[in-house]
Amino acid sequence: MDLPRSLEPYRLSKPELAVFVSGVTSMGLEILAVRIVAPQFGSHIYTVGGLLTVFLAALSLGYWQGGKLADTASNRQMTWLLLGTAVYIAIVIYASDMLLYYTATIPLSPRYASLPAIIILFGPPTYLLGFISPYSAELSTKEGIGAASGHVYALGTIGSIIGAGATTYLLIPAMSVDQIGLLFGVILVGTALVLSLPRPSKRTVVAVAAISILLVASTSSASLGLDPRGEIVYETQTPHQQLEVVDNGDVRTMYLDGARHSATDLEDPDRNVFTYTRYFHLTMLLADDPNDVDRVLFIGGGGYTGPQHFEEYYDVTIDVVEIDHEVTAAAERYFGLEQSDNLRAHEGDGRQFLYNSDEQYDVIVLDAFKRDQVPFEMTTLEFMSLVDDSLSDDGILLANVISAPDGSASEFYRAQYKTMDEVFPTVYSFRTSDAPAVQNIQLIATKDEMRLSAADLERRNQDRTLPIDLTDEIDNAMAEPATDDVPVLKDDRAAVDALLDPMLGQQYVIEETDTTPGAGSTNATSASASPSSAD
Template identity: 35%
Template sequence: MKKYLLEITVFVSGTVVMVFELVGSRLVAPYLGTSIYVWTALIGVILASLSLGYWIGGRLADKSASYNNLGWIIFLAGIGVVIPAFVKNLVFESFLGSWNQVDWAALISAIILFSLPSFLLGIVSPYAVRLKIRDLNNSGQIVGNLYALSTAGSIAGTFLAGFLIIPLLGVTKIIFLLAATLVLLSFFLLREKLWYRLFVLLFLISSIFVVSWLEQRQYKQTGEISFSTPYNEVKIFSGTDAETGRPTLNLATDRFGRQSTMFLDGDDLSAEYTRFYRLAEHFNPNFQKTLMIGGAAYIYPEYYLRQYSSSTIDVVEIDPKLTALAREYFSLKDDARLKIIHDDGRVFLNRNEMKYDVVLLDAFNSISIPSQLATQEAAQKVSEALTDDGVVLVNIISAAEGERSSFLQAEYMAYQSVFPQVLAFVVNSPDKPEQTQNIMLVALKSPQKPVLSSLDQELDSFLKQLYRGKIEPNRRMITDDYAPVDHYMSQVLL
């Protein structure tokens, strides 16, 4: 094995780098989302750290290259990889709590959490090259072979993380597994202090099982449990409705809000904005067929089936794991009038040939917006999916006016360019339109002016929350070619 030990070392190091980077994105996601800012900071910091590691590693190798030293570098990299598992909450909740700008928060958190292990892993390749070269006549071949193996390891790590271990194990357990892999690798390079490193290895391996046990214990004691899916870091937890004091079960994919919430003592809707979907009754009272993009825990689709006994609903949800969790924790049941499609919402719209009376778009959470669903072209596809009297209701997180209204302005322009009538209803605090909150954007395919009052008391109260100010088109329209959605949302969250 020693003959190929350096080749194994650079391959494993390359694998760990890419798994660590992809897992890093999931570690950050619940706190800062998965915006372009987060990915830019993560990729930039890791590449900068690797570059610095290459530079320092080359100089260290020329001075004192040895298997012993390389073993210590690998061992320390293993310790560095596991640090984010212990300090992430301190970093995000204590230090970054004072940062409202996602771009700076993402950059600082990436530096704190990911720069040290990436720097140490960057040292490995030049160090291995120096140890491998015995004859300058074939030095080029040796360098090429080792860097090819490192890149092959990175490719393997990319597929391994994305297709297998992230959905299977979850972030914290993967971090411990990466650290254990590096510490085990150091055993073959470094002979001294064997018992010390054996203790660390056993600690890391046992931590994987301890984390699983703690997750189950936490759920039994607090009703809170976390899951990794191919698309989200999901937390399910019990809570109390702030307005009514009633017990709730909640699903969240970020720290800013809840993507689904359900009363445990009744069938009525807990999330205030979902009640505004009743506006579909007012603007298209004879609707029979509804499309909903974004299912999450399927709270509203279940309510819809109870409320509208003769109507059907198709739900497009990109994440099959969320559907499975909805079945297990939120009482989702099969129904002949409910059709579930696991697909990207925009991809579904592009292929769709059905006509719907109502489209409900609930795919925009508080920090991560699928830009492909926010564009003018997406609005056009929604229009094509609607009947002549159809209506679309889009749940948006934004302010109605002021500096936090960027996303609403851009979305309003996109829908106004396609639909003859577009209305905005301020959901949570209509008396504070400058406040970030849920806003229900309603676009009507019919050019006929709607009546903005109702004999139904609840519907009439919703209609009275129509925003009557002027939505200024101060932003460029979002299109498939120009979609700075993350930039707009960073302003919304200021």
């Protein structure tokens, strides 16, 4: 007995399959593109906005051209469009690092620096995929232009939803960028083969075989390249970022989205590789009595080198809030982190952790800022008030801010200073480099009305038996900055992106210590990309 037509299982026609797969692939590539481009150009609003602009422009151009040629559409033409897209994905897998490097040298405003790379890498394949929708509408069996176009674009949108969701929640946490690219390429090749059935031409079969080999080869070749940073001992995609652990001589460094976050000396674990982490100990000079410091909170874990030094040097209980579980796992495996009753890691957002916690901390270290992407919710007046409530009566806040000490690139530092000064009676600032460049600036806020002078801090440095000599750090204390031209940051208006704009493309100096235990900084490294911090 035949089933009523409405109850028969629905089967996608070949044009419908093509438009569905094009939706999956185009949106999946758009999500993946952020991970590909961010290590070179950062993941700030201009990179993300550039990606959206290029993808939408390329799709629109493909729709337009495809509509003009739709009267000649056929399954065979869509087969070659899908195969051509797969070839370009192989190029993206193999050559993306090289293309990103060379396009970064084009003399453009930092706002637009990522556009050439985005256009070259993702414009052509997205343009080709744009042809599929009008071709599928032309080949649709639906009666009427409205019914055909509505059906096709609904299928394409459903594919886009699946592509975005699967890439975000399933693929990126489980696979590398190259592996995800390979998967998209294989899906396109497989769909092209289905479109050519039941009697694919010899030319199509050869093309399918050759492109499949090209995709696999591009993935293999991409993984064989030498990394100028050193030996990659571990890499993965997390739900939040790309995570790499790189060994260069005796120094092991954690990179997140291509930016250095933490470093440890494998031969001398007590060494603070990045100079700015030595400034964390200034909190013990500003405390009335360091022996009264019992509970410490770090917001931002990274390699957990800062928390581990505090656990080793001081009789304190330490909580660390790190939003990315994979980062904590890498710290345990590669940076010597051992959780205990004295050092506990918590997965989650720093602000939410404070909001839900009843603990009172004597020291809070805010080390979750990035140069190109600052979590604005942890910069605002409301957040500083929450920190104030979470600190003991003599509590101290240290915020590691990436900015310039003066000039146009100092706007974020000065706005953060002004915001903290609205909540706390006294705010200190310390530069970590003598260079007039973007660097790690340490802002320390206390509840003490009396401001200590550099001489007062030096006396405490001499009298207290701290594990490191902080003379150099004290010498880098800065005067109160001018803040008349910068805003107080608030939840409803924290213009962080605008404040970070002047820093885009500027040199970022990261001072490093020498290999002598307890020594101060003797050298610096710099980068013009988008380094960040969470040591």
